[in-house]
Amino acid sequence: MLNLQCRRSFLKRSVLAVGVALLAPQAELFAAETLSGVSATSKNSSGLTVKWNRYGDLRYVVSYYKVCYKFDSNSTYARTVKSGTSTTLSKSGWKKCKVYVVAYGHASTALGTPRVKELARSSTYTFSRTTKKLVAPTWKSVTKSGKKITLKWNAVSNAGSYTVEYKSGSCSWKTLKSGLKTTSYSCTGTIGASYTFRLYANSSSSNYSKSDASATKTVNLSGQKLGTPSLSLVTGKSNQIYVSFAAAKSDYTEYVLPPVYAIQYRKNGASSWKTIYVEVAPKKAYPMGVPVNLRPNNGSYILKGLTNNATYQFRVKAFSCRDLQNKGYENSNWSSTKSAKVKKGSYWGYGGRYTATFVDYNVARNSYYINL
Secondary structure, eight states, rough: OOOHHHHHHHHHHHHHHHHHHHHHOOOOOOOSEEOOOOEEEETTTTTTEEEEEOOOTTTTTEEEEEEEOOOOOOOSEEEEEETTOOOOETTOOOOOOEEEEEEEEEETTOOSOOOEEEEEEOEEEEEEEOOOOOOOOOEEEEEEEETEEEEEEEOOOOOOOOEEEEEEOHHHHHEEEEEOOOSSSEEEEOOOOOOEEEEEEOOTTEEEEOOOOOOOOOEOOOOOOOOOOEEEEEETTTEHHHHHHEEOOTTTTTTOOOHHHHHHHTTTOOSSOOOEEEEEEGGGGGTOOOOOOOOEEEEEEEEEETTOEEEEEEEEEOOOOOHHTTTTOOOOOOOOOOEEEEEEETTTOOOOOOOOEEEOGGGGGGOOBBBB
């Protein structure tokens, strides 16, 4: 009897347990199943196309997918984009961002208007647009004419512009010209200086990044030196010495601007030189009949205020000014040093027929620094 009652109680409890189990609601599925296959590719010139695998649990119907994303400057995933039921989404303006994908839907057996819930989500992925580096430019030619330098290079595919940089000696690189739309550029430098150039190709498309630097090209603007002038001295008047000079070469007398001459002098025993710059008037300024020693590349100067009976040393140098620099001439060497003692007397051949007038000349006026 007892055993029968126990069996009846056990059966009753078992039926109740099965009934409770059948009536209990199912737990919501959440992220236990993860969306997979998330990837991204570049889209045109800007943006990304995000792709993922379709959510494949047949117990559920996907209503839509959401792509949540944030850029590096954002702290939360505050931006979402619906993609419908498609498993791909393209978005312009995305260059580098973090994204994850969420699938929303409902049970396939749901009746009426089902409640949409999150079914699964992907892991978080970081994407950045991949860009190709432009090919470094190659030189076509680098030529010089006087102090003018002409740079030419071969076009680079997909380049929107070019940047030319230069440096002189041990100085650091500087931008000579940027945003060049052509494949050539001309500039001017200083005669006697050396310049090194390099190129970069730039792109206006975000699909490409700036190229590496081209090979370097060095240009030496060493030109033909002006001839070393000859120097002569005449004494014979108290506290003064008459200095005359003449160019050793006459092949630059045709130019409008002749050299500028520097006369240096110092008293015997002195360590430093004093300098006087003398501008010889241009050839066109000379009328017919002007004495030979006043024609271009020949000149003279009266040094006054010297100490009587003292001995001085002298030397002279020709400086290449604007017109001559354009022709590729460099400054001459210093002439040999000559000495003369200041003493009273009269200048031979001077003071009767004409009065020589010369202008002290600041050589910086016609000196050239790099004009780039």
